[in-house]
Amino acid sequence: MPYPTHLLPTTVVGxxxxxxxxxxxxxxxxxxxxxxxAADIWRVAPELLEGAQDDATILAIRDMERAGIDIVSDGEAxxxxxxxxxxxxxxxxxxxxxxxxxxxTGRTTEVPRVVGRIRRRAPVELRDARFLRANTDRATKITLxxxxxxxxxxxxxxxxxxxELAMDYAVAVNEELRDLKAAGIDAVQLDEPWVRTAPExxxxxxxxxxxxxxxxxxxxxIVHLCFGYAAVxxxxxxxxxxxxQLAACAATQISIEAxxxxxxxxxLADLAGKTILLGVLDLADPAVETAATVAARLRAGLRWVAxxxxxxxxDCGMKYLPRATAFGKLRAMAEGAATVRRxxxxxxx
Numbered sequence: 001m002p003y004p005t006h007l008l009p010t011t012v013v014g015x016x017x018x019x020x021x022x023x024x025x026x027x028x029x030x031x032x033x034x035x036x037x038a039a040d041i042w043r044v045a046p047e048l049l050e051g052a053q054d055d056a057t058i059l060a061i062r063d064m065e066r067a068g069i070d071i072v073s074d075g076e077a078x079x080x081x082x083x084x085x086x087x088x089x090x091x092x093x094x095x096x097x098x099x100x101x102x103x104x105t106g107r108t109t110e111v112p113r114v115v116g117r118i119r120r121r122a123p124v125e126l127r128d129a130r131f132l133r134a135n136t137d138r139a140t141k142i143t144l145x146x147x148x149x150x151x152x153x154x155x156x157x158x159x160x161x162x163x164e165l166a167m168d169y170a171v172a173v174n175e176e177l178r179d180l181k182a183a184g185i186d187a188v189q190l191d192e193p194w195v196r197t198a199p200e201x202x203x204x205x206x207x208x209x210x211x212x213x214x215x216x217x218x219x220x221x222i223v224h225l226c227f228g229y230a231a232v233x234x235x236x237x238x239x240x241x242x243x244x245q246l247a248a249c250a251a252t253q254i255s256i257e258a259x260x261x262x263x264x265x266x267x268l269a270d271l272a273g274k275t276i277l278l279g280v281l282d283l284a285d286p287a288v289e290t291a292a293t294v295a296a297r298l299r300a301g302l303r304w305v306a307x308x309x310x311x312x313x314x315d316c317g318m319k320y321l322p323r324a325t326a327f328g329k330l331r332a333m334a335e336g337a338a339t340v341r342r343x344x345x346x347x348x349x
Contacts, residue, residue, distance in 0.1 A: 003139045003186045003220065007344055008298060008337040009070040010312045010330075011277065013224060013255060014082060014143040014189065015319035016060040016075030017326050022052055029320070031080070035111040035153050036095045037088060038080040053078045054131060061136050063327050068334030071139040071187060071311075074132040076319065082191050083145035083153060089124040090172055092116035092158065099155030114156045114165065120172035129183040139186045146190035146223065147173050147213050148206040152198060163205035170212035177217050189222035189255065190214070196225055199242040206242075211250040222277065224255035226316045244270035253277055257315035259297060260284045268304040276305045280336070281314035281329045283321060288328035294336025307344050312337040 018028075020043075027041045044052040060075025079085045088095050098110040129142050145153075147169035151162060159165040177188050190213060195202035214221050223246055240263075246254050247270055255277035258265065268276055280297040281289060294312070301310055312333050318326050 004070040006341065007307045008310055008312055008341045010068065010334050010337050011071035011141060011187075012064060012069060012073050012075075012318065012330070013226075013257075013277075013279075013313055013316040014073050014076050014141075014191070015079070015317065016063065016073070016077070017319055017321050017323040018075075018077055019056050019059065019323070022056045022077070028080075032107065032109060033081045034084055035081070035087070035109055036084065036098045038084070041080055057128075057131060058135055061132065063323070064330065065136065065138060067327055067330035068338075069138070069330055071141050072132075072136055073141045073143065074128055076143070078128060082143065083149065086124050086144055086173075086176065087150055087153065088112065089121070091119040091121050092168075093118070093154070101153075101155060112154050114154045114158045116158055118165065118168040118172055120175045123179045124176060126176075126179045126183060129180045129185050133184045140184070141187040141189060141222075142180050142185045143189040143191055143224070144173055144176060144180075146192035147209040148198075148202055149192050149194040151209070152194040152201075162201070163208075166205055166209040167212055170209040173213040174215055174217070177213065181217060181219065187220035187222060187253075188217060189224055190251070191224050193224075193226050195242045195246075196240055199245075202242050203245060207245060207249050214250045220253055220275075221251045222253040222255050223249060223251040224277070224316065226257045226279075240267065243267055247271050247274065253311070255279075255313060258301075259315050265300055265304050268301070275309045275311060276301065277311045277313040278305070279315035280312055281333055283315045283317050283329075286325060288325060289332045289336075291332050291335035291339055294333050295339045298336060298340045302340070 023041050024043055031038045056077040057074050060077055064072040093112045094115045095112040099113050100108045101111050102108055132140050147166050150169040151166040156165055180188055195206050253275040254271055257279035259279050259282040278301045280294050
């Protein structure tokens, strides 16, 4: 199926709940968002793990399809966190002897040490992309951690200039994105939550790093930022410290969470020209939204964004939900988007 052209298409941010037979969810929560390896979360023996992850990926894809999602991901079923699968595969990293840094939530966490120049030695998520493309006829999306965020999730012991570190990450990300696009992936996304936690550094070199990562990448390109997973961060601010600045970046789309933090959507006026992936599912609320609730959140977004530039999405962190809840929320999102699409007179309602 080609990339959707109807109004208010639906997508996911990236992740979907991993089955309990695959992942020890208590261990997952204990790790928070791991930067180094977290092999103890997997319930399946190492020699069987890839096949089990393939099966979990197919379950995620089928749930998204059944829910009515237009642009599907692989559910990130193979990942311990959104970032460490890619981050730990690069040269220049020592994750065996980690350091500790403070997270955005005030916790300390183990992180890899940068001990040499950051380089991508081989494709990391290429097999993931090919597997996704082979197992759905929907439009597809794959996510990568963005270069600025990657540079903030390590202890730098090699680079004299932190901007140079981010730019080398950007080169590695760009090489990976080129392989993902060659595999037939329709949309690619950079997860950049750390631009919000370090806005001054993001202003100095974050946009340049994002643009380098996206250089030469055709089709829909997305930058996603958030306030942290609902499972980890309960109280969220109602505004981003770094969002209007993304109007100048090369990405064609900006993805934000808005439902749980009750974001003042007026800020979207600063992103004129960008397509907006608007978070309309509150992942801190265990109740499944009604289609009417989703429709109301989309109508609120339409006060600031033209219909042809609005995409319905969840807030981020869906992997921490019970699977039945995640599926219900996605189905409500698809139904709510269809309601508003019919009101607008759009096709594929």
